[in-house]
Amino acid sequence: xxxxxxxxxxxxxxxxxxxxxxxxxxxxxxxxxWYKQDSKKFLKIMFSYNNKELIINETVPNRFxxxxxxxxxxxxxxxxxxxxxxxxxxxxxxxxxxxxxxTIYFGxxxxxxxx
Amino acid sequence: QKEVEQDPGPLSVPxxxxxxxxxxxxxxxxxxxxxxxQYSRKGPELLMYTYSSGNKEDGRFTAQVDKSSKYISLxxxxxxxxxxxxxxxxxIIYSGGYQKVTFGTGTKLQVIP
Numbered sequence: 001x002x003x004x005x006x007x008x009x010x011x012x013x014x015x016x017x018x019x020x021x022x023x024x025x026x027x028x029x030x031x032x033x034w035y036k037q038d039s040k041k042f043l044k045i046m047f048s049y050n051n052k053e054l055i056i057n058e059t060v061p062n063r064f065x066x067x068x069x070x071x072x073x074x075x076x077x078x079x080x081x082x083x084x085x086x087x088x089x090x091x092x093x094x095x096x097x098x099x100x101x102x103t104i105y106f107g108x109x110x111x112x113x114x115x
Numbered sequence: 116q117k118e119v120e121q122d123p124g125p126l127s128v129p130x131x132x133x134x135x136x137x138x139x140x141x142x143x144x145x146x147x148x149x150x151x152x153q154y155s156r157k158g159p160e161l162l163m164y165t166y167s168s169g170n171k172e173d174g175r176f177t178a179q180v181d182k183s184s185k186y187i188s189l190x191x192x193x194x195x196x197x198x199x200x201x202x203x204x205x206x207i208i209y210s211g212g213y214q215k216v217t218f219g220t221g222t223k224l225q226v227i228p
Contacts, residue, residue, distance in 0.1 A: 055213050109156070
């Protein structure tokens with residue numbers, strides 16, 4: 001049983017297109033995240049949602065719009081894709097609070113290539 | 116200066132060697148420290164989690180934290196080819212009840228049979 005699942009795993013699209021990546025977690029967590037990993041493996045947080053509410057919004061272009069229909073789902077929609085958006089996007093989830101009980105669990109990643 | 120610095124490697128070692136992976140950080144507000152392992156084409160998975168200075172051991176892995184020097188390490192004993200992966204350090208700050216995790220850039224490790 002996949003804990004954090006995201007689709008699609010691979011996505012190749014042209015500049016200017018709009019695309020979405022979906023994410024679902026079955027761990028009962030109340031916090032979900034989107035991270036971006038560039039070609040140098042640097043993993044940077046983009047957004048964090050707690051119980052469907054946005055709590056972290058790093059400096060991300062407003063072409064990126066997350067949507068959380070419920071606490072088990074966090075989707076990422078990207079408008080007007082640019083070459084620089086090519087990266088691996090990871091969805092993740094955790095419990096809220098302090099301590100090791102709120103370990104972040106990652107999905108397998110979505111490889112986005114903009115051509 | 117990045118909040119978390121990590122040598123990207125790559126680091127190549129022979130099977131059976133002891134591996135030392137390190138991160139330094141500048142923000143003394145970091146409270147929890149973690150090591151994640153990421154295999155190629157996979158998501159990161161948690162290896163070790165610690166919050167205090169000192170050592171924490173789990174099998175062949177030992178995590179070490181030195182808060183006074185703002186330095187953390189991961190040691191892998193008797194390294195195996197299956198340990199070949201990218202290792203990312205990560206550090207947590209809590210703000211308003213929510214955690215914010217900052218990752219290092221990762222060190223790519225190759226264990227040669």
